[in-house]
Amino acid sequence: MINEINGWNGIIYFLDNSEKMIKKLVNNSGQIGFKDGTNLEEEATGMAIDSNIWILGKSGKIYEYTRGQKVDFKMSFTPTVNSTGSLVQMIKSLFWHILLMETQ
Numbered sequence: 696m697i698n699e700i701n702g703w704n705g706i707i708y709f710l711d712n713s714e715k716m717i718k719k720l721v722n723n724s725g726q727i728g729f730k731d732g733t734n735l736e737e738e739a740t741g742m743a744i745d746s747n748i749w750i751l752g753k754s755g756k757i758y759e760y761t762r763g764q765k766v767d768f769k770m771s772f773t774p775t776v777n778s779t780g781s782l783v784q785m786i787k788s789l790f791w792h793i794l795l796m797e798t799q
Contacts, residue, residue: 702745710742717748717760733764
């Protein structure tokens with residue numbers, strides 16, 4: 696089941712919690728976005744892409760994936776929240792702000 700769709704650099708990415716994977720569509724042929732054996736660490740509530748794929752887990756933890764593999768990304772803290780849904784928009788806004796600052 697597709698939970699979220701996002702695009703980056705002409706590629707469409709699909710967040711699929713039922714299979715714990717990110718899938719991508721390139722040139723109208725479905726391809727799996729992760730290397731074999733790489734799955735999401737937990738159920739995801741959101742996804743942002745800035746050449747890397749950033750996943751917000753249900754626990755509030757953020758995961759980074761580069762070229763289909765998990766990167767050792769450490770947060771200085773993990774927010775304690777009842778629902779991470781509101782964090783999704785905040786994180787997406789933060790990524791867009793960072794991208795805009797890099798282009799200036």
